[in-house]
Amino acid sequence: MTTVALQVNRRAVEVSAEPRTSLADFVRDKLDLTGTHLGCEHGVCGACTVLLDGVPARSCITYAVTCAGADITTIEGLDEDEVTTELRAAFTREHALQCGYCTPGMLVSARDLVLRLPDADERRIRVGLSGNLCRCTGYVGIVRAVQSVIEARRARNIAPLADGGRTSLGPAGSGRAMFGGDEPEPAPRVSVPASDGAAPVRISDFVPATVLDQSFTLPHAPTKVLAMFDDIADIASCLPGVSLTAPPTPERVEGMISVKLGPIAASFEGVARVERDPATLSGRIVGVGTDQRSRSATQGEIRYRLLPLEGGAATAVELSIGYTLTGMLAQVGRSGLVRDLAKRLVAEFAGNLDRHMAGAPSGQVAAAELSGWSIVSDVSRAGLARMFGRAFTGKGGAE
């Protein structure tokens, strides 16, 4: 806990809160200002929009502790505000709300548009309000209400505030704190118990939700590459981020894969079944894994096929990677990032294989830290990327 001192609705407030407490939770739970609504909690829906040092900000992805010393105005603090008063009347007149859930955030954003854009037409108003979602009205009444206030103020020759009233540089709400921070007590970390391993996990067949095809070539004969694919311990040592948790048998492997995509890291622990068809130089590895921390599970399979090149002197390795992800990580998705990651990891895997087959000690080849590409869960990593994406599909690229 840390003490957070700031002004809310022109009143000085000093309350202790955890560093992870969002500004929205802070005003709702600590100050009982429940007019600030939480919808998506990741910066997309706009219901939580408040004024931070006078300009709109998302209170769900702004942490109260980072706003020390700042001025917060919630919807409750706008009762006497001139523009908001006009907007409230217009919202009533134009039937600009139904359930009212989006309205506090909508009014905060609308107020900003009224102040900044004295010439806004319908299109600009719609663009300006695109960060506030309403599921009832179809926006028609809202846009009309905002437009009527803008026009009325223009008719009264009220000068705009082009910058919304902000004069200093840097993130709104920043720079007004004393220095220092949380007492350096380490954040409590829940240690994740390893899966008990008592009950053997069933590996069932499945139809993957996503399939990625990748290929690379190796300057070695297909039979030699096939032998490499048959040796689970060897192949695992070439897979970045993979470690085996038990001695593998030819048919079954237990292991762990640590994957990393940008700042996201996860460890999937699981088992895989190995199938081979030496006659067609192909095989299949199908597995399941779970990441305890994100409570996500993945099923994945890798099909591989080796094709002789250059009269058998080299081998084309064709991989078909399929996966299905469930749980928290599956809720978000931008599959494009997966392809990039998969390509980079397959390239790394191919390089490791090549070095390994050329006689480099196996301890070195897999030294690359977590960017796992695994038999069990290359898939999970891919899933990670997917999941990760949707958090951002609602906003443009903005740190």
Add this chain to the structure above:
Amino acid sequence: MKPAPFSYERPRDLDAALSMLAASRGSAKIIAGGQSLGPMLNLRLVQPELIVDISGLAELKRAEVSRGELVLGALITHADIEDGRTADVTRGAMRGVAANIAYRAVRNRGTIGGSLSHADPAADWISSLAALGARVTLRSLAGARTMAIEAFVVGALESALHAGEIVEAIHVPSRAASAHWGYAKSCRKTGEFAHAIGAVLIDPVAASARVVIGAIDTTPIVVTDAAELFGGRIVADYKQRFDARVADDLLTKAGIDDAAQRHIHVRVLKRAVLEATA
């Protein structure tokens, strides 16, 4: 949708921030405006032990023109640029880009340095700054280094930042009076991350052009000598000379296998070319 617990530090200056980062051995994350990190924390995609809040560091909020280039501290927000609170050497190019990033509430906190650090290929600054020929300065306790934006982004969400290093400043060269600027993006919904970005800086007088095809799920395609996109030379009627097949080939070479995706990227680039103005 609440973050896992983390500790919090608010360093008094950049050196203190870098020391905290170095001491954390990778278990700390820097937060500035938090508009990319916040959602990831809330979704528990990222669970750092320590958050180092640099948002108050005045030394990262500088914006000044020096020796013909604009130097922006990492903490300059999109709204700072949109509103013209910072100087501009791009004759409005950066203002136009800034004004269309996400939503105003996000732009009021989101920073240019944070957006670059996050290295999302679909973000606006990565592509637009590469087209403008900008460079980025990274700082760690060991010192500073400067590199071109296109060298900074190494893949989806992967930047050249080492552990213990942060983006300190962005250097934007002056846009020549004869240089045309065009920027277009395709978003399914206003404010969403782009599915395609085209950014062009074309100077028919100097016969030079920088062309960027962005939001392609990996490092943007940056063509610094773009004559081949315009039939071999860059002249006044470059808009008519734009060769979509060359752009399509570039995308194929970058590994974009899906013809429909390539089509979208080529169309968006073409729009940027056609809308380019002095």
